[in-house]
Amino acid sequence: MTAAKICGLSTPETVAAAVRAGARFVGFVFYPPSPRNISADDALALAAEVPPGVGKVGLFVDPNDNDLDAVLAKVPLDFIQVHGVADPERLRAIRARAGLPLIVAQAVACAEDVDTGLALAGTADMLLFDAKPAAGGGLPGGNGVAFDWRLLSTRRISVPWMLAGGLTPDNVAQAVMLTGAKMVDVSSGVESAPGIKNADAIHAFVAAAG
Numbered sequence: 001m002t003a004a005k006i007c008g009l010s011t012p013e014t015v016a017a018a019v020r021a022g023a024r025f026v027g028f029v030f031y032p033p034s035p036r037n038i039s040a041d042d043a044l045a046l047a048a049e050v051p052p053g054v055g056k057v058g059l060f061v062d063p064n065d066n067d068l069d070a071v072l073a074k075v076p077l078d079f080i081q082v083h084g085v086a087d088p089e090r091l092r093a094i095r096a097r098a099g100l101p102l103i104v105a106q107a108v109a110c111a112e113d114v115d116t117g118l119a120l121a122g123t124a125d126m127l128l129f130d131a132k133p134a135a136g137g138g139l140p141g142g143n144g145v146a147f148d149w150r151l152l153s154t155r156r157i158s159v160p161w162m163l164a165g166g167l168t169p170d171n172v173a174q175a176v177m178l179t180g181a182k183m184v185d186v187s188s189g190v191e192s193a194p195g196i197k198n199a200d201a202i203h204a205f206v207a208a209a210g
Helices: 012-021 040-047 065-072 088-098 111-118 172-179 199-209
Strands: 003-006 025-029 055-061 079-083 102-108 126-131 161-163 183-186 191-193
Touching (some): 003 012, 003 199, 012 040, 012 199, 025 040, 025 183, 040 065, 055 065, 079 088, 088 102, 102 111
Parallel strands (some): 003 025, 003 183, 025 055, 055 079, 079 102
């Protein structure tokens, strides 16, 4: 069974939908430019709705220590997911400061980007391969853009990893077939508008990833 992560949740109703659907992970975004950004107080309330066995992931973009501490002091996260950091030393420092398993996101547009991500495998507990935003714009994730999944089809990856980027209920099964992904991550692909999750789409995605 392919494990699904529903990222960018912001309401009790959609957290409940993800849990009912069988998602293995739920993601909370702590990045103000994102339409999915929530406060630590809101995340604390949402985390209380997540049962044991479902991993609570906090998504950060190149965070400073103060931003990390403000969230970690309130929210009982199970994983830290970091975008926009490629320095292994900084990644190790984030992992040590959080005291939690670290998911390192790697933006992919070509084979060399995959190589860059693989070089960080010794620093990460898990890798997440996402589509690279268009030049000059776009958020680090949640843009609804896919990359060429065949770039991962022949790679040996020494740590657990997730596939993200442009996944939807309609294409996730094909993506899993092409890449062999054991875990998939979705945000915009289960939304009716930016930041607004759709419960039916969440259920359809988890079922299709199956």
